[in-house]
Amino acid sequence: MSLVGIIANPSSGKDIRRLVSDATGLDNHHKANIVRRVLRGLAAISTFAQAGPAAISHVVLMPEPAGIGHTATTGLDFPFSVAPMAMPYFGCAEDSLEAARRLADDQADVIVVLGGDGTHRLVAKACGNIPLVPISTGTNNVWPRQNEGTLAGMAAALIATGLVPPDTATRRTRRLDILRDGEPFDTALVDVAACDVPVPGARAIWDVNRIRQLVLALAHPGVLGLSSIGGSLPPPTGSERCGLALDIGDGGDTVLAPIAPGLVLPVPVRSFRWLEPGETVAITDQPGTLALDGERETIVGRDDQLAVRLEADGPTMVDVPATLELAAGAGCFIMPTATTA
Amino acid sequence: MSERELTYRAAINEALQLEMRRDESVFIMGEDIAGAPGRDDPEMVDAWGGVMKVTEGLVREFGPNRVRDTPITESAFVGAGVGAAATGMRPVVELMFIGFMGVTLDQIFNQAAKMRYMFGGKAKIPLVIRTTIGAGFRAAAQHSDATYSTFVHFPGLKVVAPSTPHDAKGLLIAAIRDDDPVIFCENKVLYDTSGPVPEGDYTIPLNSAGHPREGSDVTIVAISRMVNLSLDAAERLSAEGIEADVIDLRCLSPWDENAILESIEKTGRLVVVDEDTPRCSVASDVAALAATRAIGFLDAAVQIITPPHTPVPFSPPLEDYYVPDVDSIIAAVKATL
Amino acid sequence: MELDRDRLLWLYERMRLIRAFENRLHDDFAAGVIPGFCHLYAGEEAVAVGVCAHLGDDDFITSTHRGHGHCIAKGVPVDEMMAEIRGKVTGCCKGKGGSMHIADVDRGMLGANGIVGGGPPLACGAGLMASIRGTRQATACFFGDGGSNQGTTAESLNLASVWKLPVVFVCENNRYAETTSTDYSIGGPDIAGRGIAFGMPGIVVDGQDVFAVYEAAGEAFRRARDGEGPTLLECQTYRYFGHFEGDEKKYRTRDEEGHFRERDCLEGFRKTVVAGELLSAAELDGIDEASEAAVVKAVEFAEQSPLPEPAECLDDVYVSY
Numbered sequence: 001m002s003l004v005g006i007i008a009n010p011s012s013g014k015d016i017r018r019l020v021s022d023a024t025g026l027d028n029h030h031k032a033n034i035v036r037r038v039l040r041g042l043a044a045i046s047t048f049a050q051a052g053p054a055a056i057s058h059v060v061l062m063p064e065p066a067g068i069g070h071t072a073t074t075g076l077d078f079p080f081s082v083a084p085m086a087m088p089y090f091g092c093a094e095d096s097l098e099a100a101r102r103l104a105d106d107q108a109d110v111i112v113v114l115g116g117d118g119t120h121r122l123v124a125k126a127c128g129n130i131p132l133v134p135i136s137t138g139t140n141n142v143w144p145r146q147n148e149g150t151l152a153g154m155a156a157a158l159i160a161t162g163l164v165p166p167d168t169a170t171r172r173t174r175r176l177d178i179l180r181d182g183e184p185f186d187t188a189l190v191d192v193a194a195c196d197v198p199v200p201g202a203r204a205i206w207d208v209n210r211i212r213q214l215v216l217a218l219a220h221p222g223v224l225g226l227s228s229i230g231g232s233l234p235p236p237t238g239s240e241r242c243g244l245a246l247d248i249g250d251g252g253d254t255v256l257a258p259i260a261p262g263l264v265l266p267v268p269v270r271s272f273r274w275l276e277p278g279e280t281v282a283i284t285d286q287p288g289t290l291a292l293d294g295e296r297e298t299i300v301g302r303d304d305q306l307a308v309r310l311e312a313d314g315p316t317m318v319d320v321p322a323t324l325e326l327a328a329g330a331g332c333f334i335m336p337t338a339t340t341a
Numbered sequence: 342m343s344e345r346e347l348t349y350r351a352a353i354n355e356a357l358q359l360e361m362r363r364d365e366s367v368f369i370m371g372e373d374i375a376g377a378p379g380r381d382d383p384e385m386v387d388a389w390g391g392v393m394k395v396t397e398g399l400v401r402e403f404g405p406n407r408v409r410d411t412p413i414t415e416s417a418f419v420g421a422g423v424g425a426a427a428t429g430m431r432p433v434v435e436l437m438f439i440g441f442m443g444v445t446l447d448q449i450f451n452q453a454a455k456m457r458y459m460f461g462g463k464a465k466i467p468l469v470i471r472t473t474i475g476a477g478f479r480a481a482a483q484h485s486d487a488t489y490s491t492f493v494h495f496p497g498l499k500v501v502a503p504s505t506p507h508d509a510k511g512l513l514i515a516a517i518r519d520d521d522p523v524i525f526c527e528n529k530v531l532y533d534t535s536g537p538v539p540e541g542d543y544t545i546p547l548n549s550a551g552h553p554r555e556g557s558d559v560t561i562v563a564i565s566r567m568v569n570l571s572l573d574a575a576e577r578l579s580a581e582g583i584e585a586d587v588i589d590l591r592c593l594s595p596w597d598e599n600a601i602l603e604s605i606e607k608t609g610r611l612v613v614v615d616e617d618t619p620r621c622s623v624a625s626d627v628a629a630l631a632a633t634r635a636i637g638f639l640d641a642a643v644q645i646i647t648p649p650h651t652p653v654p655f656s657p658p659l660e661d662y663y664v665p666d667v668d669s670i671i672a673a674v675k676a677t678l
Numbered sequence: 679m680e681l682d683r684d685r686l687l688w689l690y691e692r693m694r695l696i697r698a699f700e701n702r703l704h705d706d707f708a709a710g711v712i713p714g715f716c717h718l719y720a721g722e723e724a725v726a727v728g729v730c731a732h733l734g735d736d737d738f739i740t741s742t743h744r745g746h747g748h749c750i751a752k753g754v755p756v757d758e759m760m761a762e763i764r765g766k767v768t769g770c771c772k773g774k775g776g777s778m779h780i781a782d783v784d785r786g787m788l789g790a791n792g793i794v795g796g797g798p799p800l801a802c803g804a805g806l807m808a809s810i811r812g813t814r815q816a817t818a819c820f821f822g823d824g825g826s827n828q829g830t831t832a833e834s835l836n837l838a839s840v841w842k843l844p845v846v847f848v849c850e851n852n853r854y855a856e857t858t859s860t861d862y863s864i865g866g867p868d869i870a871g872r873g874i875a876f877g878m879p880g881i882v883v884d885g886q887d888v889f890a891v892y893e894a895a896g897e898a899f900r901r902a903r904d905g906e907g908p909t910l911l912e913c914q915t916y917r918y919f920g921h922f923e924g925d926e927k928k929y930r931t932r933d934e935e936g937h938f939r940e941r942d943c944l945e946g947f948r949k950t951v952v953a954g955e956l957l958s959a960a961e962l963d964g965i966d967e968a969s970e971a972a973v974v975k976a977v978e979f980a981e982q983s984p985l986p987e988p989a990e991c992l993d994d995v996y997v998s999y
Contacts, residue, residue, distance in 0.1 A: 010867075010868070011882045014870050014880070014881050014882035014912075015881060015882070016881060016883075016893060016894050016897060018879035018880070018881050019879055019881065019894065019897035019898060019901060019909060020897055024874070025870065025871065025873075025874045025879070025880055025881070027866065027868045027870075027871025027874055027875070027880075028866060028867050028868035028871055029866050029867065029868060029871065032867070065853065065859075065860055065861055066860075066861075066864070066866075066867040066868060067861050067867045068867065071867060088933060088934075088937070090934065090937050090938070091853075091914055092884075092914075092941075198681065198954045198956055199681065199889040199950050199951075199954060199956075200887070200889065200890075200950070201887070201889035201890050201892065201893040202883065202889070202890045202893035202894050203890065287954060287955060289954075299950065299953040299954045301953060301954070301955060302955060368810055406810055407810065411837070412836065412837065412840055414833040414836060414837055416799055416829060416830045416833050417798075417799045417802055417830065417833035417834045417836070417837040418799075418802075418837065419799070420798070420799020420800055420802065420803060420830065420834070421799055421800075421802040421803035421805075421806050421834075421837065422803060423799070423800055423803055424740070424788065424799065424800035424801060424802060424803015424804045424805075424806070424807070425803035425804070425806045425807045425810075426803070427783060427788055427800065427803065427804070428738060428788075428803065428804045428807040429807060430803075430806075430807045430810065432803075447793055447795075447796060447830070448796075448799050448800075448830070451792075451793050451796060452791075452793070452796055452799075452800060456781075456789060457994055457995065457996070457997070458774055458994050458995050459771060459774060459775040459779035459781065459789065460770075460771050460774070460775060460779065460781040460783065460789060461769070461770065461771035461772030461773070461774045461775065461994055462772065462774075462993060462994030463770075463771065463781065463782070463783055463784070464781065464783045464789075465997050496995050497995055497996065499996070499999075519997075519998075520997035520998070521996045521997050521998070521999075548999070595999050
């Protein structure tokens with residue numbers, strides 16, 4: 001008996017970066033279609049593979065005003081129950097957080113998430129160790145991979161049923177804890193930017209001239225967004241890329257970084273240092289706002305003592321291609337003889 | 342004044358051209374009023390010049406910014422005409438057939454017609470909607486109506502329906518210069534008719550009637566193409582010694598009540614000829630005017646000649662039956678004698 | 679674009695004035711002194727104000743039946759508005775329009791509109807004027823989630839996109855068209871996505887946060903004025919009162935109302951600017967008092983104003999007839 005949660009954020013991929021960059025939008029009908037494919041993938045594995053006692057019994061969806069779940073499930077029968085989660089919902093970011101919290105309480109076996117870095121961050125804040133199957137439908141998609149819905153659903157089923165042991169096809173990602181007076185109060189998955197914009201406003205931060213400090217859990221040149229600023233630097237000698245703290249401003253090298261879709265900008269990096277898990281970076285730029293995973297969240301007052309700490313035990317991500325490869329290797333997809341005729 | 346002749350079509354085209362030259366705020370828009378919008382190929386410029394070729398050539402002089410082909414989206418472009426008028430332009434919008442008012446009526450009667458009133462007189466909507474009316478093209482029910490009475494019914498709109506090239510030009514120039522929304526009804530059967538049209542600009546008051554024939558025996562009040570049929574009928578009646586006084590009700594709202602009343606006073610007999618359907622029509626309005634204001638002068642019951650209360654049919658014998666003809670006008674006149 | 683002190687004060691002052699105005703109408707309607715219908719804007723203030731902050735007197739807005747907030751944000755004097763709503767001859771429409779048709783064309787306010795979906799074609803017209811004349815004037819077109827289902831809105835999105843008109847379409851998604859929720863009425867299921875379908879950016883904006891609206895609208899108007907064409911902003915918001923005054927709101931839960939009241943735009947503004955040390959609480963308190971006083975004064979003006987003479991019914995149909 002296993003439980004799969006699906007969190008599809010109706011607001012992902014719809015922020016102001018469509019106006020300030022070449023980011024495009026993903027309408028909710030498209031998201032409903034992805035959820036439908038996820039469900040079909042889950043159903044296929046549930047029906048044809050020998051899932052045994054860990055067979056998927058329930059799939060629950062985060063409710064939201066756009067009715068993505070309803071659109072996705074209309075007219076379909078599934079070998080498991082499919083229902084919206086019984087929770088209040090208001091079409092706000094808090095919905096994703098609340099859904100993740102409830103799935104953690106209900107000990108879901110896996111959560112499929114449709115969203116960008118921002119959505120995954122909210123889910124990660126509350127989901128504990130439940131493996132996440134990410135499907136990128138956001139603007140910045142550094143953390144979530146571009147997984148196809150059907151395959152993501154199949155992988156989610158393989159992990160949930162234990163057909164593929166979770167520890168073989170998932171990996172622990174890093175996270176950044178935001179500390180006030182030394183106590184963590186918020187989390188980011190990819191990047192934390194201290195900027196001099198005074199209000200959270202439209203959330204996204206795209207004007208690199210407003211950024212003073214940047215702390216990255218992930219710095220890879222193959223991604224879009226603020227973490228690409230770190231990703232544009234050569235990796236540390238003799239070791240792999242890890243966390244990174246940067247001061248943005250004149251006085252050092254200027255790197256070319258793809259900040260948002262279609263927006264490749266020169267960014268002056270005054271200084272930087274590579275971080276290992278457990279290291280803390282003090283936020284010295286005040287006042288302004290802290291942007292978490294590309295979205296302004298927290299107002300930084302003149303007297304606030306804020307810091308960012310890199311942690312090794314972030315959320316667990318399911319590697320969809322690896323999961324499917326392991327399943328194929330184990331013969332999970334070979335159907336019983338009787339049904340192949 | 343020159344004695345040159347122009348077609349009804351060319352007279353309208355000339356009015357548009359003169360007003361666009363005179364006033365930068367005048368622009369025209371509608372479906373395929375130039376044709377092939379967005380194509381760079383010079384061979385394709387002005388591909389149609391309007392479905393009835395009324396606007397032909399204007400895009401070459403004024404360019405696509407002021408001679409604006411629209412998508413087929415009557416609610417949006419008629420409403421855009423209203424919005425542009427409210428913000429200082431003088432749009433002339435072409436609604437290809439009057440039947441298409443069905444898809445844009447809100448923008449005409451709830452927005453254009455009511456804005457000035459709702460806003461306490463603090464807005465003006467100098468908008469002209471040019472549209473075509475009239476049966477005779479075998480174009481069936483949705484492309485042949487003459488339902489101008491619908492617009493006459495709405496306070497806030499002015500409605501005109503010229504029957505001659507001369508009036509078409511003068512009334513259109515007046516309509517464009519007028520500060521209220523005007524529905525300008527062009528009878529498509531008249532486009533190829535010709536008549537004397539003065540050079541240069543001139544206007545005809547939007548509350549005036551034409552008086553193309555004087556007579557003392559019977560008043561015929563007619564609208565648009567029905568004026569032409571009435572004049573033909575009057576010629577035949579004259580041969581029989583009956584002289585008809587023909588009033589061209591070219592302005593429907595406002596209208597020249599006095600022209601009608603004075604004629605009735607003179608003749609004592611009234612025949613109304615209208616191509617619109619009979620109920621709640623301009624024809625019944627004229628009859629009501631006679632009944633309320635001229636009953637003492639009437640020597641006979643008012644005769645009303647209109648199509649039957651049906652949509653316009655397609656098949657030639659059906660459509661021919663539908664449209665009033667000269668014989669029916671003559672019969673109506675004789676019924677009053 | 680920069681949120682300087684004056685701009686911050688203006689944002690709060692306008693939002694607060696709308697709130698005070700609407701709360702007073704809510705009370706006055708219950709007291710039976712307001713003729714006709716009244717659709718109140720309380721709760722949605724951040725949208726009108728965040729959008730209109732980018733507009734001057736020579737820019738335009740089209741509005742809805744819920745138009746008081748748009749009027750105040752666009753600078754229509756509240757004295758004249760209050761007089762109009764009470765049917766007084768000193769009203770901005772001389773008592774001929776009432777709550778649903780308040781307009782001030784000289785200030786670019788092209789009218790509240792009793793027809794859902796009536797405004798978008800008009801907004802295209804104002805945009806077309808600017809486009810033909812080559813000015814940098816822009817137009818904001820307010821409509822609701824209900825209006826997003828009207829054909830006129832779809833046609834206008836398309837026409838504005840085809841002609842790259844300087845129009846910003848602002849959908850105030852307050853989740854209910856009369857009693858009908860967006861869960862039921864919006865196919866797609868996505869209003870912002872309809873912008874994308876017509877070839878313009880369609881984005882979702884937190885309509886409870888004036889800063890979010892301000893920033894998004896700022897970029898949208900920049901695009902409009904620079905000739906980059908229209909934008910659709912789906913501002914997610916909530917009306918505190920019913921569809922009209924007297925509506926018992928049986929179609930929504932008190933929990934839901936509570937949730938949105940907790941995310942009130944005025945409270946949110948206060949928290950943000952105080953935390954960010956941008957304005958002081960005392961300054962905001964001063965605006966609160968001034969707003970209440972302005973509304974009291976507006977009511978006095980309206981009460982002391984004469985009713986129109988009955989024969990004024992006949993005026994203002996035409997410029998000339």
